[in-house]
Amino acid sequence: MATIKDIAKKAGVSVTTVSRALNGYDDVNEDTRKKIKQVALELSYSPNAVARSLVSKKTRTIGLIISDINRAGAKDAFAYEVLCGINDRAGDLNYDLLLFSTNPSKQMEKSYTALCKERNVEGAILSGLRLDDPYLQEVIEQNSFPCVLIDIPKTGENVAHVTSDSRVGAAMAVRHLLENGHRHIAMINGHNQAFVSRERFEGYKEALEQYGISANEELAYDGKFSEDGGAEAMYQILIRNPDVTAVFCASDLMALGAMRTLERMGRKVPDDVSIIGFDDISISAYCSPKLTTIRQDKYELGYQAAQLLIDMLENRTDNRKLLLNNQLIVRESTQRLQE
Amino acid sequence: MATIKDIAKKAGVSVTTVSRALNGYDDVNEDTRKKIKQVALELSYSPNAVARSLVSKKTRTIGLIISDINRAGAKDAFAYEVLCGINDRAGDLNYDLLLFSTNPSKQMEKSYTALCKERNVEGAILSGLRLDDPYLQEVIEQNSFPCVLIDIPKTGENVAHVTSDSRVGAAMAVRHLLENGHRHIAMINGHNQAFVSRERFEGYKEALEQYGISANEELAYDGKFSEDGGAEAMYQILIRNPDVTAVFCASDLMALGAMRTLERMGRKVPDDVSIIGFDDISISAYCSPKLTTIRQDKYELGYQAAQLLIDMLENRTDNRKLLLNNQLIVRESTQRLQE
DNA sequence: GTTAATTTCCGAAACGTTTCGGATTTTTAT
DNA sequence: ATAAAAATCCGAAACGTTTCGGAAATTAAC
Incomplete structure (x- = not known):
């Protein structure tokens, strides 16, 4: 050499x-x-970039902590699309990405902060973290390098976040059902340690109240953001709330699970029950019936996160928060309530 | 600090x-x-890992050059699943991943070799490259750091590859059609600058010849590995070879396209035409009819690539080639030929 | 022809580690 | 008590860059 x-x-x-x-x-x-x-x-x-960054203190590298890069994530390619967005924007702006092996199985011995500091990344993007993640708080408090959080609403001198408007999106979904005459609307939500779950529940309540319906906590089931969780939740709904005619699911994956249950139980979607999802994953346009859903632009989420982070790094911005819009995609899984 | x-x-x-x-x-x-x-x-x-690696010459970092990390790849999450496999194994073995921003849009000014050398990665995994990639040859010849190629059959002192057995897989697919009585079988192949396309075509021929049918080059169409390409190819097949009763597609995505065309043209799958794909992407289990296909374990591809590379790095192996098995998944898009 | 300004170059320190070879101290063996 | 062995420590060089401050050489100004 x-x-x-x-x-x-x-x-x-x-x-x-x-x-x-x-x-x-x-x-x-x-x-x-x-x-x-x-x-x-x-x-x-x-x-030799290593030698160079030793003296310059610059690595032109962004740390990526994406906890849900795993096999299961292949169906909703959420993490993937976010990654693509980050990759594209970072590439344009000439930053490389360092993917940390956040090994969820063996208890991680190093905090995210430690990882990032050691490797001298200039900033980091965190995605897929639970609100109760043990190391999340540290990242925010230590404040030692700029970072942007995806779907976690914390801000600070050095920390920004980007998310899509889950509350408005959820309200949009539920309003779609209401406008179609549904009045007994259940919700299958994700786990409670996700910010978006809370927001989507708020949106659900909001829309119902707009129509003079007081939201019943009992109609909100936990589907754990998984297909099986959705299936199980739907099963419970059928048993405990047989008069429900429509279900708002906080993710398409759970909606898929719900539809599976309905099919097994001999209920037709959308004739007997309308189902609306959230995300617009690729399967939603192919399954049968095709899923009505709230589209989230996951790519844009990543793209903007990268942009925002780099703007922070090269201090071009004071903005610490970005809210993306969602969009209602009407397909076949919802229809006007038949009397 | x-x-x-x-x-x-x-x-x-x-x-x-x-x-x-x-x-x-x-x-x-x-x-x-x-x-x-x-x-x-x-x-x-x-x-400070930077200082440390300056002297130790070790970075515990693997370079990733995955050319098809992009928006379009969200449907078949091929790149994603490979990445998951790599990420998991590398994480276990305590290597971090450096994702190079191979920007395909603006002509890349730096070769992969240059990228890797500069950043001092210890080795690299390349995936999604076309055989005619301008920098591929250089990586192989320069031989300056260990690397493993996914789906590109080159080996050398410092270069290994892992792939799944496309030829056998394709033969399996076509044999499935033959066993179900089909004799006029077309193929929708990917572009010719992919090793797997060539292999799958060989498998297709092989199976046909086993049944005493001489493969007709004219029955092999180019679907460019895309859904639209598959749709267009299917259209051509219907026009030019109306007696075809079954189509083997070299990817599920193209099969999806083919099914779209068939539906538009009022042909029923599988009643009028049987369709079999390759890959087993997640949509295949949800679309209608559900797609019969050859399952490729993409995760394993990545997992083994990481394992092999790290074995090479810590010279624990002389193995330079790994061939994974595929599996026939029979669903609804193929059936016995009706006379 | 002298001075000032400009252009072009360089020595040396610094970045934060690791590691070689040896020095010093302590322990063990005789 | 002395020699040998073991345990514990350290100085200095090295890794490959960048950069500060200034030196030398050339050109411009008067």
Whole structure:
């Protein structure tokens, strides 16, 4: 591996000059610069980023802590799409991504903060974390490097967040059901340690109250954000609230589970029960019946997170919060209540 | 940021001793070690991985060049599942992943080799590359760091590859159709710059010939590995080869496209035409009719790639090639030929 | 022709570790 | 008590860059 020294020797100049020549400083004669570049080429030199960042303190690297990068996440490719967005924007702005192996199985011995500090990332994006994550608080308080949280509403000097408007989205979903004549509307929510679950429940209540219906806590079931959880929740609904004619699910995956249960129990969607989901995962457009849902732009979530983080890094912004809009996608799983 | 020097000063020892104490060398008294650890804690010291790797030449980082991490890849989450596998195994073995921003839009100015060398990754995993990728050859020839290729059959001193047995898989698929009485079987293949396309075509031919049918090149259409490509190819098949009763698609995504066309043209799957795909993406189990396909274990692909690379890094293996098995999943899109 | 300004270069320190080789102290063996 | 062995520590160099402050050489100004 050729180093800057080798070049200096061969070109007959000092390492300083080589460094400055290669980095485009203007206090080096164009002829010497040309020569140096020539030599660099001959030795097929490539700069050592490690050495460089040791002195410059810059790594042009963003740490990624995405806790739900796992096999199960393949169905809703949520983490994936977020990652794509981050990857694209970071790539454009010339940052590389360091994916930390947050191993959820073996108890992690190092905090996210420690990971990021050690590796000298300039900032981090965290996604998929539960509100009760033991290390989350530390990241926010330590405040030692800029970071942006996805779907966790904390802000601070050094921490920003981006999320889509779950409350409004949920209200939109429920209003869609209400407008179609439904009055007995259950909800299958995600686990309570997700900010979005809480928001979506608020949106659910809000819409109902707009129609003069007081939301009944008992109609909100926990589907754990999983397909099986959704299936189980739907089963409970059928047993305990047989008069329900429509269900709002806080994720498409749970909606898929709910539809599975309904099919098994001989109920037709949407004839007997209308189902609306949240996310718009790719399966939703292919399953049968096709799922009505609230589309969340997950790619944009990642894209904006990267943009925001880098803006913070290069302090171009004071903005610490970004709220994206969602969109109602009407397909086949909901219809006007038949009397 | 506390450094090793700060600890040395505060603890009244040399930096050498601090380093050796913290790294568990046994030539340091247990009492001093305890004291040093105590001081380190007080200063909330965390080692600087950059400095460390500058001297040790080790970064415990694997470079990832996955060219198809993009929005479009969300449907078949191929890249995603591979990534999960890599992430899990690398995490277990304590390597971090550096995701290079291979920006396909703007012409990349740096080769993969340059990227990897600069950032001092210890090895790399490349996936989703086309055989005609301009930088692929360089990676293989330069041979400057260990790397494993996914779905590209090159090997060398420093380069290994892992892939699933596309040829056998394809033959399995086509044999399934043959066994169900089909004799006029078309194929919708991916683009020709993918190794797997070539292999799957070979498998297709092989199976046909086993049944005494000579494969007709004209029955193999190019679906470009995309849904729209598959749809278009199916359209061509209907026009040019109306007697075809079954189609083998080299990816589920193309199969989905083919089914879309068939539906639009009023043909029933599988009554009029049987369709079999390849991959087993998640949509395949939900679409209607559910897709018969050849399951590829994408997660395992990534998992084994990481394992193999790290084995190479820590030279525990001479193995440079890994072939995974596929599996026929019979669902609803194929059936016995009706006469 | 002298001085000032500009251009072009360089030495040395710094970044935070690891590690080699040896030095010092303590323990053990005789 | 002395020599040998073991335990514990440390100084200094090294990794490959960047950058500060200034030196030397060239050009411009008068």
